[in-house]
Amino acid sequence: MSDTTTPAGTTSAASPRSWSAPRRRSARDSGNTAVAWLFLPPALLLFTIFVVVPMGEAVWYSVFKWNGYGVPTQFVGTLNFELLFEDPVFRLSLFNNVLVILATLLIQLPLALGLAVLLVDRVPLTTTFRLIFFLPYILAEVAAGLIWRFVYDGDYGLFAKLWEMFGAVGPHVLAEPDMAIYAVLAVSVWKYFGFYMILYIAGLQQIDRSLYEAARIDGASRWQVFSRITMPLLGSTVRLTIFFAILSSIQKFDLIMALTGGGPNDSTQTMVSFLYSYGLTRMDIGFGSAVGVVLFAMCVAFAFGYKRTVMRHD
Amino acid sequence: MPPVLRYTPLLVIALIVLVPMVVTVLGGFKTLGELRVNPFGLPSDWEWKNYWDILAGARYWQLMGNSLIIATLTVVLTLIVSSMAAYVFVQVRFVGSGYLLNYILLGLMFPAATAILPLFIKIRDLGMLDTYWGVVLPQVAFGLATSILLFRNYFKQLPGELFEAALIDGCGYFRFFWHITLPLSKPILATVAVIVFVASWNAYLLPLVVFNRDTLYTWPLGIMAYQGEYSTDWNLVLSFIALTILPAVIIFFSAQKHIVAGLTSGSVKG
Numbered sequence: 345m346s347d348t349t350t351p352a353g354t355t356s357a358a359s360p361r362s363w364s365a366p367r368r369r370s371a372r373d374s375g376n377t378a379v380a381w382l383f384l385p386p387a388l389l390l391f392t393i394f395v396v397v398p399m400g401e402a403v404w405y406s407v408f409k410w411n412g413y414g415v416p417t418q419f420v421g422t423l424n425f426e427l428l429f430e431d432p433v434f435r436l437s438l439f440n441n442v443l444v445i446l447a448t449l450l451i452q453l454p455l456a457l458g459l460a461v462l463l464v465d466r467v468p469l470t471t472t473f474r475l476i477f478f479l480p481y482i483l484a485e486v487a488a489g490l491i492w493r494f495v496y497d498g499d500y501g502l503f504a505k506l507w508e509m510f511g512a513v514g515p516h517v518l519a520e521p522d523m524a525i526y527a528v529l530a531v532s533v534w535k536y537f538g539f540y541m542i543l544y545i546a547g548l549q550q551i552d553r554s555l556y557e558a559a560r561i562d563g564a565s566r567w568q569v570f571s572r573i574t575m576p577l578l579g580s581t582v583r584l585t586i587f588f589a590i591l592s593s594i595q596k597f598d599l600i601m602a603l604t605g606g607g608p609n610d611s612t613q614t615m616v617s618f619l620y621s622y623g624l625t626r627m628d629i630g631f632g633s634a635v636g637v638v639l640f641a642m643c644v645a646f647a648f649g650y651k652r653t654v655m656r657h658d
Numbered sequence: 659m660p661p662v663l664r665y666t667p668l669l670v671i672a673l674i675v676l677v678p679m680v681v682t683v684l685g686g687f688k689t690l691g692e693l694r695v696n697p698f699g700l701p702s703d704w705e706w707k708n709y710w711d712i713l714a715g716a717r718y719w720q721l722m723g724n725s726l727i728i729a730t731l732t733v734v735l736t737l738i739v740s741s742m743a744a745y746v747f748v749q750v751r752f753v754g755s756g757y758l759l760n761y762i763l764l765g766l767m768f769p770a771a772t773a774i775l776p777l778f779i780k781i782r783d784l785g786m787l788d789t790y791w792g793v794v795l796p797q798v799a800f801g802l803a804t805s806i807l808l809f810r811n812y813f814k815q816l817p818g819e820l821f822e823a824a825l826i827d828g829c830g831y832f833r834f835f836w837h838i839t840l841p842l843s844k845p846i847l848a849t850v851a852v853i854v855f856v857a858s859w860n861a862y863l864l865p866l867v868v869f870n871r872d873t874l875y876t877w878p879l880g881i882m883a884y885q886g887e888y889s890t891d892w893n894l895v896l897s898f899i900a901l902t903i904l905p906a907v908i909i910f911f912s913a914q915k916h917i918v919a920g921l922t923s924g925s926v927k928g
Binding site: 463476539643644 | 685768772778779806902914
């Protein structure tokens with residue numbers, strides 16, 4: 345039975361239902377059981393085998409030193425975690441993930457919101473601009489990363505050519521350890537702002553237009569309208585987008601591989617690219633699993649914490 | 659709002675979005691020498707050879723074929739498995755139903771990357787390295803939480819009277835699912851299919867871990883390998899990039915309403 349049955353619907357259906365209820369219920373129960381036994385196991389099995397068990401195993405492997413062959417026997421306790429937090433590259437990866445989150449929160453989402461405000465009104469070319477801004481989102485991160493690897497290329501790239509127009513020598517942006525991560529951040533913003541813009545437009549469209557008219561009649565300024573009407577009513581959308589943006593920032597990987605592969609000198613590693621470079625390619629399963637466990641703990645802690653506090657009323 | 663204030667930022671940002679993509683496509687038509695002196699403008703001689711060589715070779719089609727097979731298998735399997743599970747969660751009342759649903763919805767918080775090492779070991783021990791299934795099955799599993807949630811929300815909105823009436827007429831659970839629920843659920847089937855297809859088509863980490871043989875490579879792996887091989891021949895790399903993003907762009911423009919709705923609904927309702 346659906347939860348959406350209206351009170352009116354239940355009363356009208358009540359009298360015929362009570363008539364032959366016992367007989368039908370028994371027929372229903374057998375169909376019930378059969379459908380549950382046939383329809384649920386595929387999902388439960390797949391989810392258990394490929395999601396839950398590997399996650400549990402990650403915890404198990406993370407206390408061993410293991411190259412992935414045979415069974416793990418060399419128990420090392422918390423050594424992998426100690427090595428991890430002492431590792432300067434991992435610390436840098438963590439710091440880079442924080443930078444990604446900051447770029448998302450301080451540049452990407454405000455930009456998306458600003459454009460959404462500009463494009464929510466029915467003015468000429470609205471649809472065209474929306475489509476253009478959404479376009480980078482449909483590109484794979486790998487493709488977007490390689491396109492920008494060209495843009496940043498010191499010999500052929502657009503970026504270097506722009507510098508040369510002003511008489512300067514074009515930098516090899518992605519080869520400079522101090523600069524590369526910021527170049528990566530820019531691409532990340534470029535790729536995803538359009539997606540969040542579409543979400544904000546959808547949120548803005550749900551706001552009652554009459555509120556704006558009332559505010560205009562009362563002589564409210566543009567800023568007052570934005571801060572007193574738009575922002576509060578868009579609150580749940582904003583909180584949700586922050587949630588998704590942070591969770592996906594923590595997992596940044598494909599873009600890194602396509603742009604820099606984590607280099608130069610590990611200056612653009614993120615936690616996942618660190619996991620890949622130092623855990624998987626070296627078959628250091630215990631150490632890599634420890635990275636996975638830390639990553640997982642962060643995601644879960646953030647997800648629960650955020651839902652309990654910021655999204656409490658949504 | 660004065661048009662200048664509105665359109666200036668829009669135009670500037672539209673340029674920043676479009677220029678890299680347009681330059682990529684055009685760059686594929688240039689010789690390496692011309693690319694060096696003229697990266698922005700139209701090519702003076704349209705060098706069709708770059709594109710034709712890729713289209714005439716087997717490699718491009720093999721990459722596209724692999725990606726298509728994997729994405730299609732992932733979509734079909736996800737639609738079947740998650741619509742069935744969601745149907746049970748909505749239509750059948752049984753002890754522990756809520757716990758099982760919450761168990762699967764835990765998957766909303768699992769980033770696939772965290773368990774990638776044990777997953778690799780598991781796929782290896784199951785003998786599925788270098789097979790399509792080694793990518794398809796984990797992809798289905800990691801997409802289940804989102805798709806079951808989307809199906810469940812949709813099934814709950816279907817009128818309950820329909821189910822009552824069908825039961826009275828002697829229609830069982832299975833026939834109701836097949837003849838009534840699924841035909842009424844075309845919009846959500848399309849939405850889930852779009853989300854899952856795009857995720858699979860663009861996936862990089864899992865195929866990277868599972869595939870060793872390059873005849874099985876999906877296009878993101880193939881394009882990275884190509885870039886590695888021809889790293890300094892940017893004109894070739896650019897034409898290869900342009901050709902690999904072409905299918906996505908064509909499909910996007912031909913069905914943009916559904917695709918935008920599909921890709922964003924996962925987050926709005928999730």
